Amino acid sequence: MSMTxxxxxxxxxxTLKRMNLRGLPSDKPNAPYRWSxxxxxxxxxxxxxxREIKQRLLELIERDGKTDEIEVVGTGCFGLCEAxxxxxxxxxxxxxxxxxxxxxxxxxESHLLDGEPVKDLIYPESITExxxxxxxxxxxxxxxxxxxxxxxxxxxxxxxREYIAFGGxxxxxxxxIEMTPDEVIDVITESGLRGRGGGGxxxxxxxxxxxVSPGDEKFIICNADEGxxxxxxxxxxxxxxxxxxxxxxxxxxxxxxxxxxxxxVRAEYPIAVERLENAIGQANDLGLLGxxxxxxxxxxxLEIRLGAGAFVCGETTALTASIEGRRGTPRSRPPYSADKxxxxxPTMINNVETFANIPYILxxxxxxxxxxxxxxxxxxxxxxxxxxxxxxxxxxxxxxxTLRQVVEEIGGGIPNGKAFKAVQTGGPSGxxxxxxxxxxxxxxxxxxxxxxxxxxGGMIIMDEDNCAVDVAxxxxxxxxxxxxGKCTPCREGTKRMLEILIDITExxxxxxxxxxxxxxxxxxxxxxxxxxxxxxxxxxxSTLKTFRDEYEAHIKEKRCPAGxxxxxxxxxITDKCIGCGLCARNCPVSCIKGERKExxxxxxxxxxxxxxxxSKCPVKAIVKK
Amino acid sequence: MIxxxxxxxxxxxxxxxxxxxxxxxxxxxxxALCHDPDLKPESSCRLCLxxxxxxxxxxxxxxxxxxxxxxxxxxxxxxRATRREILQLLLDNHPNDCLTCQKAGECLLxxxxxxxxxxxxxxxxxxxxxxxxxxxxxxxxxxxxxxxxCILCGKCVSTCAELNERSVLSFAGRGFExxxxxxxxxxxxxxxxxxxSRCVAVCPVGALIDRRVREKKIRPWxxxxxxxxxxxxxxxxxxEVLKKGDERVIRPLSPSGGRPLCLKGRLFVEAEVSSxxxxxxxxxxxxxxxxxxxxxxxxxxxxxxxxxxxxxxETDSGK
Numbered sequence: 001m002s003m004t005x006x007x008x009x010x011x012x013x014x015t016l017k018r019m020n021l022r023g024l025p026s027d028k029p030n031a032p033y034r035w036s037x038x039x040x041x042x043x044x045x046x047x048x049x050x051r052e053i054k055q056r057l058l059e060l061i062e063r064d065g066k067t068d069e070i071e072v073v074g075t076g077c078f079g080l081c082e083a084x085x086x087x088x089x090x091x092x093x094x095x096x097x098x099x100x101x102x103x104x105x106x107x108x109e110s111h112l113l114d115g116e117p118v119k120d121l122i123y124p125e126s127i128t129e130x131x132x133x134x135x136x137x138x139x140x141x142x143x144x145x146x147x148x149x150x151x152x153x154x155x156x157x158x159x160x161r162e163y164i165a166f167g168g169x170x171x172x173x174x175x176x177i178e179m180t181p182d183e184v185i186d187v188i189t190e191s192g193l194r195g196r197g198g199g200g201x202x203x204x205x206x207x208x209x210x211x212v213s214p215g216d217e218k219f220i221i222c223n224a225d226e227g228x229x230x231x232x233x234x235x236x237x238x239x240x241x242x243x244x245x246x247x248x249x250x251x252x253x254x255x256x257x258x259x260x261x262x263x264x265v266r267a268e269y270p271i272a273v274e275r276l277e278n279a280i281g282q283a284n285d286l287g288l289l290g291x292x293x294x295x296x297x298x299x300x301x302l303e304i305r306l307g308a309g310a311f312v313c314g315e316t317t318a319l320t321a322s323i324e325g326r327r328g329t330p331r332s333r334p335p336y337s338a339d340k341x342x343x344x345x346p347t348m349i350n351n352v353e354t355f356a357n358i359p360y361i362l363x364x365x366x367x368x369x370x371x372x373x374x375x376x377x378x379x380x381x382x383x384x385x386x387x388x389x390x391x392x393x394x395x396x397x398x399x400x401x402t403l404r405q406v407v408e409e410i411g412g413g414i415p416n417g418k419a420f421k422a423v424q425t426g427g428p429s430g431x432x433x434x435x436x437x438x439x440x441x442x443x444x445x446x447x448x449x450x451x452x453x454x455x456x457g458g459m460i461i462m463d464e465d466n467c468a469v470d471v472a473x474x475x476x477x478x479x480x481x482x483x484x485g486k487c488t489p490c491r492e493g494t495k496r497m498l499e500i501l502i503d504i505t506e507x508x509x510x511x512x513x514x515x516x517x518x519x520x521x522x523x524x525x526x527x528x529x530x531x532x533x534x535x536x537x538x539x540x541x542s543t544l545k546t547f548r549d550e551y552e553a554h555i556k557e558k559r560c561p562a563g564x565x566x567x568x569x570x571x572x573i574t575d576k577c578i579g580c581g582l583c584a585r586n587c588p589v590s591c592i593k594g595e596r597k598e599x600x601x602x603x604x605x606x607x608x609x610x611x612x613x614x615s616k617c618p619v620k621a622i623v624k625k
Numbered sequence: 626m627i628x629x630x631x632x633x634x635x636x637x638x639x640x641x642x643x644x645x646x647x648x649x650x651x652x653x654x655x656x657a658l659c660h661d662p663d664l665k666p667e668s669s670c671r672l673c674l675x676x677x678x679x680x681x682x683x684x685x686x687x688x689x690x691x692x693x694x695x696x697x698x699x700x701x702x703x704x705r706a707t708r709r710e711i712l713q714l715l716l717d718n719h720p721n722d723c724l725t726c727q728k729a730g731e732c733l734l735x736x737x738x739x740x741x742x743x744x745x746x747x748x749x750x751x752x753x754x755x756x757x758x759x760x761x762x763x764x765x766x767x768x769x770x771x772x773x774x775c776i777l778c779g780k781c782v783s784t785c786a787e788l789n790e791r792s793v794l795s796f797a798g799r800g801f802e803x804x805x806x807x808x809x810x811x812x813x814x815x816x817x818x819x820x821x822s823r824c825v826a827v828c829p830v831g832a833l834i835d836r837r838v839r840e841k842k843i844r845p846w847x848x849x850x851x852x853x854x855x856x857x858x859x860x861x862x863x864x865e866v867l868k869k870g871d872e873r874v875i876r877p878l879s880p881s882g883g884r885p886l887c888l889k890g891r892l893f894v895e896a897e898v899s900s901x902x903x904x905x906x907x908x909x910x911x912x913x914x915x916x917x918x919x920x921x922x923x924x925x926x927x928x929x930x931x932x933x934x935x936x937x938x939e940t941d942s943g944k
Contacts, residue, residue, distance in 0.1 A: 310799065312799075327795070327796055329796075331668070332666065332668035332685055332687075332688035332689075333688075334688075334689075334690065480800055480801065481800055482799075482800065483799065483800040483801070484799050484800070484803075485777065485796070485798065485799045485800050485801070485802070485803025486667075486669045486777075486779070486796075486803075487668070487669045487670070487671050488669070488670055488671050488672075488711050488714055488715060488776075488777075489671055489710075489711060489714065491777065491800060491801060491803060492714035492715065492717070492718060492801070493714055494800070494801075495750070495751065495800070495801040496714065496717070496750060499750045499751070519710065520710070522707075522710075523707055523710040523711065523714075526674070526682070526683055526703075526707050527671045527674055527683070527707050527710075527711060528671070529668060529669065529671065529685075
């Protein structure tokens with residue numbers, strides 16, 4: 001079918017009629033639905049049975065013949081994954097959290113039939129004296145601004161019509177009909193959009209370089225090989241709003257002169273792959289992909305290529321090698337992808353989140369985009385907030401928001417009254433940022449200045465119970481395992497750094513350990529082939545900078561101050577012990593002895609340091625030293 | 626032509642040339658383990674790092690094209706220190722076997738370790754191929770493999786892939802566990818390896834060794850050496866005759882200029898110049914997979930039939 005702007009508008013109007021409750025600008029008075037129930041259908045919520053909840057609700061509605069009154073929508077991510085499975089009832093955006101399948105019966109009967117919200121199932125922080133806050137007004141959403149995630153939570157990602165109703169594919173129409181390729185690239189350049197995959201390279205410059213590179217065949221690639229530990233920004237965008245990426249890739253194709261795009265997505269994201277396949281199929285059916293889009297000469301096809309689970313394939317040259325069916329290892333640059341990328345042809349590679357920003361920029365103009373964020377890092381950035389933080393989830397914040405705002409206000413602080421220790425950004429290439437830098441604004445340059453980096457958006461919070469050396473060991477373990485093995489410094493160097501870190505955490509560190517780490521760090525940084533190797537030592541260097549005393553405690557005093565490194569930690573029972581015997585009964589190796597109501601003692605030689613006694617003691621009489 | 630400065634010396638180079646090739650053309654040697662003039666640059670060993678235009682980030686000389694006015698320093702203290710670290714990383718994963726290694730004397734790792742004063746040292750870290758040198762694949766009568774010595778430069782993989790129908794060797798595994806594998810990690814005998822010895826000819830260390838030369842215990846520096854061409858076909862691949870006392874052995878030389886090297890050619894040259902003819906082996910498909918089987922020289926050189934006709938003919942004509 002060939003698409004025209006009239007048809008697009010028709011689909012939009014038609015679909016909008018049934019989307020009256022979805023937080024849209026045009027709330028139609030003659031609403032077809034009384035209630036709209038949005039249920040998060042992303043990996044995280046689905047793993048806690050959101051699909052079953054949706055199924056159950058549909059059964060109830062069907063049973064009572066209420067299908068005309070209540071709509072049920074599976075949506076993309078709302079953000080507060082910690083509260084999953086999330087159900088939002090509209091109007092009102094009432095926020096139900098941590099639901100079990102049977103809870104939906106109560107919500108149905110009380111809220112949807114009788115109009116009485118079920119208070120004990122509602123997210124506590126949204127309960128006020130006068131009623132219930134909308135999901136979008138809870139403290140977690142404060143400071144957030146959604147561009148890349150603009151439609152997530154509102155539309156059904158499996159229905160292209162809902163994307164169109166939200167203004168989808170209008171940017172593509174605008175580009176194809178009203179703009180020249182040069183003008184499109186000018187707008188992207190002017191917006192100052194920087195690549196969200198990690199490097200922060202100016203997107204417009206990348207587009208231009210590929211456009212002017214001579215070649216009769218060019219390619220657009222979307223890098224969806226997200227692999228940083230704790231990162232799930234791109235997965236959420238693909239699962240919640242796949243068309244925003246598809247539309248942007250077509251726009252990029254028009255701008256640089258390419259008629260073929262590939263989405264390189266990791267096979268470990270089955271739901272994202274399924275939604276993407278479905279979305280590409282729907283776009284093809286409506287003529288928004290394929291031949292002569294909007295009746296122009298421009299044609300664009302999109303295909304999916306699955307990655308097989310190598311972290312390094314997120315590196316562009318390794319990624320193209322993998323698409324070509326070769327071993328996914330990076331190669332030396334130049335030539336750059338803009339000149340010789342996929343199959344030796346000019347290729348433009350952006351990541352998922354970068355693409356997701358494009359339709360917004362084209363529709364709203366570069367000025368609107370630049371109003372958000374900072375001068376050198378305009379726009380927003382999506383972060384996957386995890387670790388020792390109350391509100392684990394996905395947040396999209398304007399650049400320039402401080403780390404403190406993210407940790408304390410959006411994140412809700414550290415649970416269990418523990419003290420903040422560090423925030424890790426930038427994945428394995430980034431670093432740990434200590435409390436002294438909490439007021440740093442989050443943007444590409446500020447984070448690099450303090451020894452970390454923006455990276456793709458992983459943000460892992462650590463508290464006083466995390467050991468800095470152990471954190472460095474964790475990241476080095478990841479990097480050494482994910483090193484492709486091609487170049488000497490990364491292949492051999494990361495292994496040696498890991499060995500030294502293991503030695504330190506197991507009490508075998510000596511006065512040569514830190515100097516050896518620093519020398520290896522320097523070598524991998526200077527001599528490695530790709531960014532994975534060049535930045536591999538950052539987790540060590542950044543923890544050494546802020547927590548050098550912790551390294552020294554491990555090495556000189558054979559002590560782990562955080563009590564994490566088992567070999568250096570012993571458990572003792574203090575005289576707070578009330579002799580309840582709970583510890584002794586739980587000890588798997590029976591190494592705790594003591595008479596009832598008397599002080600118990602741990603035989604540290606027998607102790608396997610599992611920590612069970614520590615967590616079971618009702619009076620916190622057990623200490624780690 | 627492009628003008629650039631290398632170590633203070635103004636040199637000219639052709640557009641598109643790498644810094645490494647431009648330097649070599651002017652007699653300036655830059656250490657490199659994975660570079661081969663006949664192969665695409667892998668830039669994997671990282672030894673050829675040089676300083677370009679005074680920038681703090683060194684570039685690999687093999688993968689960086691020359692530019693007009695470029696200023697290159699190949700031997701700054703920082704560069705030398707980084708090279709020493711890289712060599713140390715390689716030696717930490719390499720058995721101390723230079724005394725008995727067939728490659729001694731022409732091993733590039735040995736050469737650079739000597740130049741940069743890097744030595745073997747004991748450590749308690751992991752070693753990819755174990756602490757002791759040992760041949761890990763002795764299945765081929767022509768090629769010996771010792772994975773403990775492999776520095777993963779990738780030359781063998783690249784040269785094997787130059788001929789599409791061969792492409793037997795490839796990398797397997799990743800990170801520290803990376804290795805070179807024949808087909809699906811099989812022995813050379815069980816794999817589709819055709820024993821052309823291209824890989825042996827390009828290996829910079831003792832990881833791939835010509836078995837027949839080793840069995841004669843001749844190392845290149847103690848032999849009279851002479852390059853000859855194979856006459857089996859029009860390519861004229863080059864072989865080297867190593868002569869020590871009455872012993873003569875041959876080995877294939879680097880397959881440069883599109884020359885393929887092949888087993889038949891090797892046996893041809895062996896038959897022509899070796900001091901003794903050792904049993905030739907052919908690979909055959911059997912029920913138990915591919916096997917090397919003893920064969921006759923006449924069969925190995927595919928002379929059966931022809932030889933009879935020639936003999937007949939010459940008898941008939943009364944000679």
